Amino acid sequence: MTQEQDMPSRRKIKAFVDCCVLMDYFQGREGSEDAESILALAEKGAIECHTSSVIICTLAYLFEKHKVTSRTEIPQIIKSLTEIVSILSVNDDDISYAIDNSKGDFEDAVEISCANKVCDCIITNNISHFKKISSLPVFSPGDFLLSSTDF
Numbered sequence: 001m002t003q004e005q006d007m008p009s010r011r012k013i014k015a016f017v018d019c020c021v022l023m024d025y026f027q028g029r030e031g032s033e034d035a036e037s038i039l040a041l042a043e044k045g046a047i048e049c050h051t052s053s054v055i056i057c058t059l060a061y062l063f064e065k066h067k068v069t070s071r072t073e074i075p076q077i078i079k080s081l082t083e084i085v086s087i088l089s090v091n092d093d094d095i096s097y098a099i100d101n102s103k104g105d106f107e108d109a110v111e112i113s114c115a116n117k118v119c120d121c122i123i124t125n126n127i128s129h130f131k132k133i134s135s136l137p138v139f140s141p142g143d144f145l146l147s148s149t150d151f
Helices: 019-027 032-043 053-065 071-082 092-101 106-118 127-131 141-147
Strands: 014-017 048-052 085-088 121-123
Touching (some): 019 032, 019 053, 032 048, 053 071, 053 085, 053 106, 085 106, 106 121, 121 141
Parallel strands (some): 014 048, 014 121
């Protein structure tokens, strides 16, 4: 994290949470503590977390593929997640943005376009992918938690 990535301090931070951060949380992978802290902040209303409808679909697929949970439990897990994370729809404008700005990673460009709609920053473990094309500050989960003490 650099000093020029200061976060807004007077209003609630709106953060876009990438799929890898959510998978850290659900799989208990390295970094899951930071992901858990971010979701806990959202749950208590200290920050707003957003993700895309594409990420929700990807999570459902990955839950089944990596046997995170049973197929029958996936809808309830997604429902619980959507109670603390707002879902941003992907539309034609997001696809057009990605076509024009992907620089090699189409999916990340779609996510950036979604984040640009309402978010102040992006939280991801794939910082280098997002920094190539995002005008928003991009943080690892740990750096995001260190970036502001106003939660």
